[in-house]
Amino acid sequence: MGLAVAPARWVSPRVRLALMTVLLTACVQDHEGTVVAIVGTEEITAEELRHFVRRLAPSLVSDEAGQRAREEYLQTLVDREIALLEAYEKGLDQDPDLLKTLDEKKSEYLLSLYRDKEILPQIQVSEEEIHQFFDQQDMARERRTTAILVRTREQAQQIRAQLEAGSDFGELARKHSLDTWSALREGELGFVSRAAAERLLGIPVEVFDTLGTGQVSPPLPRGRNYHLVRFLADRPTDLQTHREAIRTQLQEEKQRAIEEEQADTLARQFNWQRVSAGTTLLKDKGAALGESGRLQLTDEEKRVPLFTYEGGAISLADYMALLRQHRIRAPRALLDSVFIDLLGRRFLQKPALFVAAAERLGLPEDPEVVQWVEKTRQVLLVRGIRQREVTDQIAIDEADVRRFYEENGEMFRRESFEQARRRAEVALRKALEKERFDAWIADLRQRYEDRVKVFPDRLAKALPDTLLDSLSRN
Secondary structure (H helix, E strand, C coil): CCCCCCCCCCCCHHHHHHHHHHHHHHHHHHHHHHEEEEECCEEEEHHHHHHHHHCCCHHHCCCCCHHHHHHHHHHHHHHHHHHHHHHHHCCHHHCHHHHHHHHHHHHHHHHHHHHHHHHHHHCCCCHHHHHHHHHHCCCCEEEEEEEEEECCHHHHHHHHHHHHCCCCHHHHHHHHCCCHHHHCCCCEEEEEEHHHHHHHHCCCHHHHHHCCCCCECCCEEECCEEEEEEEEEEEECCHHHHHHHHHHHHHHHHHHHHHHHHHHHHHHHCCCEECHHHHHHHHHHHHCCCCCCCCCCCHHHHCCEEEEECCEEEEHHHHHHHHHHCCCCCCHHHHCHHHHHHHHHHHHHHHHHHHHHHHHCCHHHCHHHHHHHHHHHHHHHHHHHHHHHCHHHCCCCHHHHHHHHHHCHHHCCCCCHHHHHHHHHHHHHHHHHHHHHHHHHHHHHHHCHHHEEECHHHHHHHCCHHHHHHHHHC
């Protein structure tokens, strides 16, 4: 049954105007009632204050009660806004490093949104696929696994010889294994399935299938190390035990496949290509590497594009950052065009093109994205101005640390001198930063006093006693 509609009737213009005035006045009054403070042109609403208070860590809950607690919580938000005013006043919003960080965070956010909208909806895993995977991977059996992890094949061979001579596996695991968690348990890793053994432990399928109970495997590579594996017992398991793990693995595999296909399509659409001039410069610099082994690029050279696509480019600086991030030191990363292409496709192409595709879809103009970017900008500005005005102003020398250590000896009496010295330095820096921050924020409050307006009479409604009491109880 729908809403009842009254018969239309004529209303005089004067009455209509009066009704509209009452309605607008009520809306304005309601809005004003939700604002608990104004800093500059920014309003702090009751909902923002409640949201802030509800998310407080227990250690940050005020020791005060009632109105004093409300004012203390509001002051924190006011301080944040005046710090933001100071950041703009000092021109921090134009700082190149901050703008670069903001751009990187925006790209990460757009990449995440693009995946949510264009990739994840395509990922469907059926019960039939789960059953098929369970059967194909022989997951109806789990094996109780022990292992000894060492750095080299030679070490593994030596330990295997000791085991063949009758040494105790658990004792050797405790003594030699690099995996400290399992070493404490005599090499015990627990029951694992065939798929988990291969994917998580690097145990080949044929070893899992054929190695007899109680036998020790030959040295098996595991990452950069080697391990000896021994199975102690088998047990049956059912599909229900592994259903969600299988679903997750299949979803991840499908996502990788879909993303690879999507990246190939976008590479054609956006004309992704390696730039000859950037490649030549990279090779020339790589061939002329000095003893330091570090590529030397001028600021202008860092901006030279190595890859381009419609609407964007990957610079030499971006590529070198990739090599550092993944610790790629192979000379061919600088000298081999094919390998450079491979690294570009593997690490750089997908995120760059997904962000470009997100921009083509108009996602940056979405109101939620605009709001997210602005909030992130504000977070970076507040963090940056505090770093510049507080943290970077603290200078500590060895004499300061020793004096603090001597004045607060009770804090460090159970530690070695080196441990105590490090902790004393951290504690001293923390104390000095707090002192500096308190002085800085007090100065800001004074300088921006005429740009702050607080409405104390609205705080009780914004933060009722029931909410404050719940914080104290928690």
